[in-house]
Amino acid sequence: MGTLFLIKLSENDKRIIIALLFAIIIIFVLIGLLGSLVIRVMKWQGKKCDELINEVVINRIVTTPHQLKAYARKKNSRYFIKQAWIPVILITVGTLLLVIHNLVYKSWNYNPFNSKDGFGTLLFVWDFGHIFTKPETGTGILVNWPKLINEPHFEANAIFSYFIVPCYIVGGLWYFFIAQGYLARTLRAHKLAKTVFDKSLDNYNQTTPIQEVNTENTVQ
Amino acid sequence: MIGLLKAFGKGLLYVIGFPFFLLALLVFAVIGLLLFIYQIIRSIIYFFTGQKFFPELQEDKELRLRKEAANSANEIIDQPIEEHQDIVMPLIEERPMVSEPEGNSFETVEEACFNDTPLKQEEPEEEEEDVLASLTRDEPVKQETVEEEIIEEDNSFEEMKEETLKTAEDELTIAEDEELEEYIPKGSSITTDIDEEDTSNGVDIDYDL
Numbered sequence A: 001m002g003t004l005f006l007i008k009l010s011e012n013d014k015r016i017i018i019a020l021l022f023a024i025i026i027i028f029v030l031i032g033l034l035g036s037l038v039i040r041v042m043k044w045q046g047k048k049c050d051e052l053i054n055e056v057v058i059n060r061i062v063t064t065p066h067q068l069k070a071y072a073r074k075k076n077s078r079y080f081i082k083q084a085w086i087p088v089i090l091i092t093v094g095t096l097l098l099v100i101h102n103l104v105y106k107s108w109n110y111n112p113f114n115s116k117d118g119f120g121t122l123l124f125v126w127d128f129g130h131i132f133t134k135p136e137t138g139t140g141i142l143v144n145w146p147k148l149i150n151e152p153h154f155e156a157n158a159i160f161s162y163f164i165v166p167c168y169i170v171g172g173l174w175y176f177f178i179a180q181g182y183l184a185r186t187l188r189a190h191k192l193a194k195t196v197f198d199k200s201l202d203n204y205n206q207t208t209p210i211q212e213v214n215t216e217n218t219v220q
Numbered sequence B: 001m002i003g004l005l006k007a008f009g010k011g012l013l014y015v016i017g018f019p020f021f022l023l024a025l026l027v028f029a030v031i032g033l034l035l036f037i038y039q040i041i042r043s044i045i046y047f048f049t050g051q052k053f054f055p056e057l058q059e060d061k062e063l064r065l066r067k068e069a070a071n072s073a074n075e076i077i078d079q080p081i082e083e084h085q086d087i088v089m090p091l092i093e094e095r096p097m098v099s100e101p102e103g104n105s106f107e108t109v110e111e112a113c114f115n116d117t118p119l120k121q122e123e124p125e126e127e128e129e130d131v132l133a134s135l136t137r138d139e140p141v142k143q144e145t146v147e148e149e150i151i152e153e154d155n156s157f158e159e160m161k162e163e164t165l166k167t168a169e170d171e172l173t174i175a176e177d178e179e180l181e182e183y184i185p186k187g188s189s190i191t192t193d194i195d196e197e198d199t200s201n202g203v204d205i206d207y208d209l
Helices: A011-058 A065-105 A156-195 B002-049 B058-077 B109-113 B124-136 B142-177
Strands: A125-127 A147-150 B188-190 B205-207
Touching (some): A011 A156, A011 B002, A011 B058, A065 A156, A156 B002
């Protein structure tokens, strides 16, 4: 038989474990809330598909799910292009500046985010690589504060990165938001193709009396 | 507490599904970029062929044609009724009695030709205003009476014409036996004292107005 290890937890260890569990739960709760927010935003973006295909569907110009999907795809693509041209131009401008910088300095290994001649010169940068160290004597782990490597300052060599990085960040985030809308509208079109032409009898009951038409509200 | 657990459960699901969502997002981002490049190339071709950047789709064209047809039909229906409405004919009982004009017979040709009494046909403008006003006041239409009067006047004028012709013939037969009186038109005077020697300056004719 193998040796049994007795795990003894001190009070301090128990507290640490409980705190870690709470942290994990809170992290997952936050992820859940964030995910719900993303889903709500996608439903809101998907409503635009209804606006784009509304008149054609109501006037019964499209009469099959296939026709509705095809028309919705065309309208969706056009709307995506109308929305996406600004972020695409921003990303293109950022790329052009990067190419020009590489041509000027004759180096194609340039990282625009570094803290020496990049966008990092404008930020506080800490070294997290040496937080945990071993003590010279005894056992255990020493936890140290991270070392401050860089304080914000202006660097003339990094001027290209001051334009490249904002163009990439703003253009990239904006483009992904629009791509999310494109995905949302596509999903909405697939859902509408089923519901608009649905011949479900779920809530239909033939024994219920037919409601009389209210003549007061009819248009004379 | 239950809400917190629900959010925790959703968080677990979203952590599992996040890579798939990210993959779908990246795929759509790449498709969008390719669409963008394809549309730019198409727009260059459309530019040189004179077409729009986004030409009209078949479904949109059909929708536009249906709307135009519906609007033209609505315009015909919505036209005001007054343009098509004919003047309402009042009842015969409501029409005023039109008296025959006095002095239907004329003694001489001059009276028939140069009678000062104006014809009622010269007053249509005033009566037209009355007709419009009478339409709003639901009164009998005077235009009809004017037309009747005109018709009656025409008839009476023909009668007058016949009578004058008869009198003219009678007068001619009388005139053959008698000397013709010197005809002097109304409102004019002719100077008889004309100096035949001095006619270089013309004949003076005075009009007594």
